[in-house]
Amino acid sequence: MKDFIHLTGRRNPAHDEIHGYGVMCRLSREETVSPEELRIFVARLMNDISAACFTYGAKDIGHVKAYIEHKTGFLYADTVGDPSDVTVEGRDGEPLSHFTLTVNSVIYGLSEAAVKEATDASLRSLLLTFRLVREADTAQSLGTDR
């Protein structure tokens, strides 16, 4: 593996001005969430985050993505900032009371701190609207790299 070492390290300047933030958390609600409501929740989350990023001064939405996983299914949602074009796909399961949500925002022309604030504030607000409780954060990270 020695041969590979010289290829690593530098960051391409083309990546300048693109910043990201990701969060993974476990959510719950006392009354069950239907598959339809879950789709509405995640679609609204995509729109709210991208709208907040534009409000904070983003030049463009690279992508905002979400992945929801639960015992009987999964959902995958994304947007590039057009409110009329939010994709939500996956496999609906049964009504549920717990699920894991991963959100990944990568934005052009916005600082890391602003991407984090736009993502977190939108999520906090929508959790209240849907009466969802954020039990614990599994992971949280700034940047476009892991």
Add this chain to the structure above:
Amino acid sequence: MTKLVQIAGYLGSGKTTVIIAIGKGLSETGVKVAIIVNDAGAIPVDGRVMQQYGLTVKDIGGGCICCQVAGNLLKTLDVLAGGLKPDIIFVEPTGMAVPHSIRENVKYGAAKANITIGPTIVLFDATRREKLLTYDTLKRLITTQLSDADIIALSKVDLVSEGDIERSREAVRQINPKARVVKLSTRTGEGIPDLVHAIEEMTIPA
């Protein structure tokens, strides 16, 4: 011998969706497919979604495979090609990656890993033509990505008019007149058979 096919393009251009569509289709016909994903984002999403569709996925983290962690890509290729021995490995770089850097790095280790190089397919989001080609640094990145393509797929064509499609076609042709341009919609399936055919037929000399 394993063929490596790069599906590149800017953030949100539809790379993951097209790989799922093509990967599932090929798998159903008996072609052994593996995918290497380098998700742009602190917490990966794309690899998990692909796995939910039954595809074999290796997720590379720690930075971008076109620059910071290029060595990890070669190690992963080596392991995949030597172990699973897939017919095709799709590489989905981050939306910020420069395809020719990845191709050059792969060429470096391809012979050793018994890999041939297939086409580099770069997706261009036809719904965002003006935005992508407006801002200075973004335009530079998009232009570089398109210049590196053997095939340019104008994605999401079901969401724009014929006039918009033609304007996108013209814009990408000015940047890369040599590349084949394909209209693509994963919602309607338009362009998927063209890409599958190109993947099967095209081999790039090392």
